[in-house]
């Protein structure tokens with residue numbers, strides 16, 4: 001680890017002030033990604049801005065036809081929340097499959113979505129549910145947020161504050177997980193929302209993406225059979241020691257079928 005300064009602000013305004021005063025400062029939430037990066041000297045921030053003392057970043061609440069989840073909400077809190085289980089059960093189920101008990105007790109929704117790891121779970125839910133990302137400066141639609149591998153629309157020093165999830169008619173999630181880390185090899189989150197049917201694929205490509213052919217098929221016929229013969233092209237998918245692009249392409253169809261079955 002390199003040396004760095006440490007700050008623990010008590011409000012979003014103070015955190016933003018610290019971040020804008022120092023372009024090399026980085027926020028930390030659960031530390032499940034940033035801490036290993038610091039330990040391996042892959043990151044050299046001048047200062048760490050610890051968000052864990054900011055009460056306004058916490059909490060899960062229902063506001064009319066949407067669920068608002070604070071950035072600092074831990075995976076275990078989403079998995080165990082009666083509010084989430086009742087409004088969007090697939091989101092609670094997804095949170096309960098992230099990593100292991102230790103990761104779920106430290107990792108946060110805001111940290112995971114800001115990080116945009118291609119193999120992370122939450123980005124698929126955010127994209128398929130047509131969620132809105134609320135920052136200290138603006139509101140960003142999910143379709144505009146995930147730009148590429150570990151890249152989002154967040155500007156340097158911009159803080160993710162909360163995510164607003166419109167409550168869908170139906171939603172389901174299925175993933176093939178790496179048996180060691182539980183990170184996604186390929187996953188599908190399907191949702192019937194006010195803005196139509198949306199299918200988001202994670203783990204398979206360099207960034208979460210929408211599978212529009214499946215969306216059209218499910219709009220015509222909401223059933224696992226509707227996606228069974230749709231093949232995801234392997235051209236732009238990830239290939240690594242865990243699985244080839246062709247294997248991941250195959251998994252996309254299998255996971256989409258399972259996700260629709262789970263949604264009911």
Ligand SMILES: Cc1cc2nc3c(=O)[nH]c(=O)nc-3n(C[C@H](O)[C@H](O)[C@H](O)COP(=O)(O)OP(=O)(O)OC[C@H]3O[C@@H](n4cnc5c(N)ncnc54)[C@H](O)[C@@H]3O)c2cc1C
Nearest residue numbers: 029030031032033034099107108111112120121160182183
């Ligand atoms: C062993 C292991 C297994 C895992 N398995 C899975 C898995 O199966 N599925 C999965 O989805 N994830 C998995 N993870 C990742 C984990 O779920 C965390 O969610 C993820 O690491 C980031 O969340 P965090 O709160 O720890 O963020 P941090 O590590 O604190 O931060 C991550 C990045 O986001 C930035 N950041 C943090 N909060 C904010 C904010 N509010 N606004 C703007 N930027 C911010 C930080 O500066 C940093 O760049 C795993 C992690 C480990 C260590």
